[in-house]
Amino acid sequence: MLAVFLKTLPFFGLIGLGWLAARTRFFPQDGAAWLTKFVFYFALSAMLFRFAARLDLAALFDGRFVLAYLAGSSAVWLAGMAVARARGLPLAEAAMEAQCCMIGNTGFLGVPMLVVLLGDRAIGPVLMVLTIDMLVFSTLITLIIHAGRSGGLRLATLVPIGRGIVANPMILSMVAGLAWAQMRLPLPGPFDEFLVLLGAAATPGALFAIGASLAGRRIGRLAASVWLSAAKLVLHPLAVGLAAWALGVQPFAAGVMIAAAALPVAGNVYILAQHFGIAQQRVSAAILISTALGIVTIPLVMMLIGQA
Template sequence: MLAVFLKTLPFFALIGLGWLAARSRFFPPEGAAWLTRFVFFFALSAMLFRFAAGLDLGALFDGRFVMAYLTGSGLVWLVGLVLGRLRGLAVPEAAMEAQCCMIGNTGFLGVPMLVVLLGERAIGPVLMILTIDMLVFSTLITLIIHAARSGGLRLRAVLPVLRGIVSNPMILSMLAGLIWSSAQLPMPAPLDDFLTMLGSAATPGALFAIGASLAGLQLARLGAACWLGAAKLVLHPAAVAVTAILFGVGAFPAGVMVLAAALPVAGNVYILAQYFGVAQQRVSAAILISTAVSIVTIPLVMALIGQA
C-alpha cells in the first residue's frame, strides 16, 4: 500500500503546489484560468491526438467495456437523481448532484496519471471513458436542465449542446488522431517530436491547474457534499466493478475502468453548475472533498484491484 501511495504522491503534490500558489495569491486567479485554457486547447489536445493516432478503432471501442461502464455509471447517476428528488430537490439540482456522483476528472487527472501509472495499454480504455462521459453524460445533464426549465425539450436547446460537442478540443483531437490512424498515415519525426514536447506539458500543467482552480472553491453544504464525494469515490468504482464482471470485461481494462471511476469529481461539473446557476456550493465542496480524499482512496483502489 505504501509503495502504491508513493507512486501517486507526485501527482497530488503537483495539485497541492497549484493550490498553494493560488491560495497565497502568488498565482492569480486569471493565471489559473489561462493555464487551464492552455492545457485544454493545446497541451492535452496534443497528448490525446498523439495517443489516438497510435490506436485503431478496434483498440478504442470494446462493446462489453462500453456497456459495462454505461450501465454501472448510469445506475449511479440514477441513484444520485432519485435520492436528490427524495430530499425535495428540483429536477435541475437533483440532476447536478447525479452528475457529481459519476463524472470524474478523467481529462485533467485521469489521462495523465493513469497512462503514466498503468502504461500505454491504458490509453484505449481511458479515452473510451473520457468520450462516454463527454458525449453521453455531459449531454444528458444539459438536456435535462433545459427541458426542466422550459417545460420540454426544444430544438433551440439541443443545437447549442451539439455545437459544444463538435467544438470540444478533446473530442476533436481524439477524432483527428483516429482518422490519422485509420488512414495509416506515417507520423513524421518532427511532428511526433512536436506533439511529444507539447503533450508533455499536459501532465504538470493540468495537475497544477486543478490545484489552482481548487483554491477558488468554497466549502459549504458539507452534508450533501460528503455524500456526493462518497458516491463518486466509493459507489461509482464499486458499481462499475460489478458491471465489468457481469459483462465479462477483461481484467486489465476492467481495472482501468474501476480506477477511472475512482477519480474525484471533475471540475467541469462546477463549470456547468455555475453556467446554469444550480447547486454551486455543494458541487464546489464535493470537488474539494473528493479531490483531497482521493489522495488516499486512489492508491487503495489500485492496491485492491492489483494494478499497483
C-alpha cells in the same frame, strides 16, 4: 499500499503545489483559468491526438467495456438523482448532484496519471471512459436542465448542444487522431516531436491548474457534499466494477475502468453548475473534498484491483 501511494503522490504533490501557489496569491486566481485554457485547447489536445493516432478503432471500442461502464455509471447517476429527489430538490438540481456522483476528472487527472502508472495499454480504456462521459452524460444533464427550464426540448436547444459537442477540443483531437490512425499515416518526426513537447505540458499544467482552482473553493452544505464525494469515490468504482465482472470485461481493461471511476469529481461539473446557476457551492465543495480524499482512496482502489 505504501508503494502504490508513493507512485500517486507526485501527481497529488503537483495539485498541492498549485493550491499553495494560488492560496498564497503568488499565482493569481485568474491565472488558473488561463492555464486551464492552455491545457484544454493545446497541451491536452496534443497528448490525446498522439495517443489516438497510435490506436486503431478496435482497440478503443469494446462493446462489453462500453456497456459495463454505461450500466455502472447509469446506476450511480440514478442513485444520485433518487437521493436528491427524496430530499425534495427540483429536477435540474437533482441532475447536477447526480452528475457529481459519476463524472470524474478523467481529462485533467485520469489521462496523465493512469497512462503513466498503468502504461500505454491503458490509453484505449481511458479514452473510452472520457468519450462516454462527454458524449453521453454531459449531454444528458444539459438536455435535462434545458427541458426543465423551458418545459420541453426544442430544436433551438439541441443545435447549440450538438455544436458544443462537435467543437470540444478533446473530442476533436481524439477523432482526428483516430482518423490519422485509420489512414495508417506515419507521424513525421518533427510533427511527432512537436506533439511530444506540447503534450508533455499537459500533465504538470493540468495538475497545477486543478490545485490552483481548488484554492478559491469553500466547503458549504457539508452533508450533501460528503455524500456526493462518497458516491464518486466509493460507489462509482464499485458499481462499474460489478458491471465489468458481470459482463466479463477483460481484467486489465476492467481495472482501468475502475481506476478511472475512482477519480474525484471533475471540474467541468462546476463549470456547468456555474453556467446554469445550479448548486455551485455544493458542487465546488464536492470537488474539493473528493480531490483531497482521493490522495488516499485512489491508491487504495488501485491496490485492490492489482493494477499498480
